[in-house]
Amino acid sequence: xxxxxxxxxxxxxxxxxxxxxxxxxxxxxxxxxxxxxxxxxxxxxxxxxxxxxxxxxxxxxxxxxxxxxxxxxxxxxxxxxxxxxxxxxxxxxxxxxxxxxxxxxxxxxxxxxxxxxxxxxxxxxxxxxxxxxxxxxxxxxxxxxxxxxxxxxxxxxxxxxxxxxxxxxxxxxxxxxxxxxxxxxxxxxxxxxxxxxxxxxxxxxxxxxxxxxxxxxxxxxxxxxxxxxxxxxxxxxxxxxxxxxxxxxxxxxxxxxxxxxxxxxxxxxxxxxxxxxxxxxxxxxxxxxxxxxxxxxxxxxxxxxxxxxxxxxxxx
Numbered sequence: 001x002x003x004x005x006x007x008x009x010x011x012x013x014x015x016x017x018x019x020x021x022x023x024x025x026x027x028x029x030x031x032x033x034x035x036x037x038x039x040x041x042x043x044x045x046x047x048x049x050x051x052x053x054x055x056x057x058x059x060x061x062x063x064x065x066x067x068x069x070x071x072x073x074x075x076x077x078x079x080x081x082x083x084x085x086x087x088x089x090x091x092x093x094x095x096x097x098x099x100x101x102x103x104x105x106x107x108x109x110x111x112x113x114x115x116x117x118x119x120x121x122x123x124x125x126x127x128x129x130x131x132x133x134x135x136x137x138x139x140x141x142x143x144x145x146x147x148x149x150x151x152x153x154x155x156x157x158x159x160x161x162x163x164x165x166x167x168x169x170x171x172x173x174x175x176x177x178x179x180x181x182x183x184x185x186x187x188x189x190x191x192x193x194x195x196x197x198x199x200x201x202x203x204x205x206x207x208x209x210x211x212x213x214x215x216x217x218x219x220x221x222x223x224x225x226x227x228x229x230x231x232x233x234x235x236x237x238x239x240x241x242x243x244x245x246x247x248x249x250x251x252x253x254x255x256x257x258x259x260x261x262x263x264x265x266x267x268x269x270x271x272x273x274x275x276x277x278x279x280x281x282x283x284x285x286x287x288x289x290x291x292x293x294x295x296x297x298x299x300x301x302x303x304x305x306x307x308x309x310x311x312x313x314x315x316x
Contacts, residue, residue, distance in 0.1 A: 006138050008032045008093050008116040011060075014134065019127060021095070021120035024102060025110035032092055032116055060131055061091040064098045064124035072103050080105060087113045095131075097124040140190035140198075141263050148209075149187040149199045149232065151180035152288045156199060156232030158187060159284070161240030165274045168211050170240075173281040175209075180229045181219050184209045189234060191263040197234040234262065236291045237269045238284055246273035257294060268294070 009030035012023060026032075063071075071082050083105050086094070094110065096102050096119040110117045120127060147160040148171040159167050168184055175181055183201030190198045201207075207220040207228050220228045237260050241250075250271050259266040270287040274280065290300065 006135070011093060011131075011134075012116070012118060015130065018130060019118075019120045019122055021118040021122075024096070024117050024119045025094075025107045026114055026116035029114035029116050032114065059089070059091060060093045060095060060135075061086070061089065062124050062128055063094060063096050063100065063102075065100060068096075068100045068103070071106060079103070083109050087115070091115060093118065095120065095127055097122060097127050136192050137190070140192050142188060142190045143263055144202075145187050145189060145262075146185065147187055148184050149182040149201070149234075150174060151182060151229045151232050152285060153179070153292070155236055155288050155292060156182070156234045157236045157238055157284070157288055158199065158234055159238045159240065161274075162242060162245070165240045165242070166280070167240060168209055170280050170284065171209060172211055172217070174284065175219060175223060175227050177281060177285070180227055181207070181209060182229045182232050189262060191265060195265060197262050197265050197267065198231055199234050200231045234267055235295070236288060237262075237267055238287055239269060239271045240274050240280075241271060243273045243275050246271065 007030065008026075012021070012030075015021065072079060074082070083103070086106075087109065094106075094115060094117040096117060099121045100119075102117065102119065107117070109115075145158065145160065147158050148167050149156070149158045150171060151157075152174060159170060161167055171181060171184060182199055183205060186202055186205060188200050188202055190200070192198045207218055209217045209219050211217060239260075258269040258271065260269045261267075268291055270291070272280070272283050272287065293300065
């Protein structure tokens with residue numbers, strides 16, 4: 001999937017109330033967009049915003065008190081040269097922060113080069129944090145996966161598996177046990193930074209869970225606001241398989257925790273065989289609790305191996 005396009009007018013309108021900024025120059029360049037080469041080169045959307053820096057072109061350039069001083073506290077010739085060099089950076093937008101006043105030469109340059117410039121009273125650090133979060137969301141690598149994505153005991157868990165194993169029914173039982181639904185059937189996954197995958201529900205399917213024999217259930221209407229989540233960080237994949245698949249393809253006690261690659265990020269994985277009579281909701285919650293222990297540095301299997309080794313040494 002291609003990243004969402006962000007133009008200057010969209011950026012301005014989306015943050016008009018939060019950043020309380022004004023459009024002070026380059027009004028004719030409302031359709032100016034982030035350069036596609038820059039988006040591909042950036043490690044994340046967060047790399048597309050920062051302080052004025054000639055090493056990193058194509059960024060939203062933030063001009064606080066120090067940057068304005070750099071552009072004005074020199075000879076007229078040096079100031080003109082410094083301002084003219086901004087054009088070579090090809091910034092999609094300039095943002096004047098800290099209640100600074102733009103030099104006339106900078107305003108003129110923005111008009112000539114058709115570079116939008118916004119001005120706000122907000123401090124530079126706050127503006128950078130807001131814009132980085134916004135751009136990370138828009139330019140994140142993304143994919144879709146089939147399954148039920150839930151908040152289980154505070155952990156983002158994607159339940160996947162072979163068709164007909166009752167993933168949605170399991171999701172419904174987990175909801176009745178106090179857990180929350182993010183998405184059923186189709187889950188949109190975004191790589192928001194180098195180590196984090198965030199999962200959300202497609203707008204068309206929000207709050208809905210399909211249960212065979214019943215149909216579509218509006219989880220929010222039935223169970224209330226606390227039964228749904230807008231998004232969660234993906235921390236665990238619980239994969240449901242038939243018993244014969246488990247016996248054929250997986251070890252009973254894997255020496256190392258299983259993982260699955262999602263958008264280049266390894267995500268922990270637990271494989272649970274579905275057998276008649278098993279309480280799957282309890283098993284999934286147990287897998288989640290075990291994962292939480294592992295994330296805290298407690299590895300039950302390794303502790304067992306060490307206990308076994310000590311027992312063998314004593315016996316010898």
